[in-house]
Amino acid sequence: MSLPQIYIALDYHNRIQADAMVSQLDPTKVGLKIGKELFTTEGPDWVTEQVEKGFSIFLDLKFHDIPNTVAKAVAAAARLNVDVVNVHASGGLKMMQAARQALEAFERPPLLIAVTVLTSMDASDLADIGITVPVEEQVLRLAKLTQQAGLDGVVCSAQEAPLLKRELDDEFKLMTPGIRPASAQKDDQKRTLTPLQAKQAGVDFMVIGRPVTQADNPHQAVLEILAELQQG
């Protein structure tokens, strides 16, 4: 089964808001990205409801812990029949290998990807945590480590897609948040591209949240993004 090109980030506090949004979305056109806030409030049953409606789900819980804990968390996520799960690459090689191994028992495992450098960070944010190399270098380093651990791809900015597609296996998937239509505000995102630019940069999947969820007409906002992508 092929996965949708766009995942809508449902950063809502509870199911009342999220259900209202989901009812405007077409599971044949977009997937849903469920993150920490909604998952913590509504839990796995709400995720299962969305799977049963036919949506492809990216469960974006960004696990980052000791290898044993992450392996068990990733397996628990896979039992929800979601299509994509993730960890933080900065958890290290052994943590990622343990996560990979935990999915071996599944007949149809989700894609397992790792966050490189959050799209809300730039070089000065990296310097704050002691990383003084350019952002692209750090993203590439973590992406190579992720590939070495046998994962399926990374979360990165679309800005890094040309570099990663050049340096890594073409099958290695790129999931890119920080997507902003030209008219949208950047919010807390620092490394952004428009949907069309991201497509032309070679990304596999895009995550789009506020430009859709905060739009006056979310359904129309999705249609406009899909139309933009048809151009490229």
Ligand SMILES: O=c1ccn([C@@H]2O[C@H](COP(=O)(O)O)[C@@H](O)[C@H]2O)c(=O)[nH]1
């Ligand atoms: O590097 C990352 C990793 C994850 N995210 C998540 O994607 C969405 C983006 O939402 P927008 O409203 O389009 O900014 C959000 O849920 C983040 O948790 C990311 O932005 N960057």
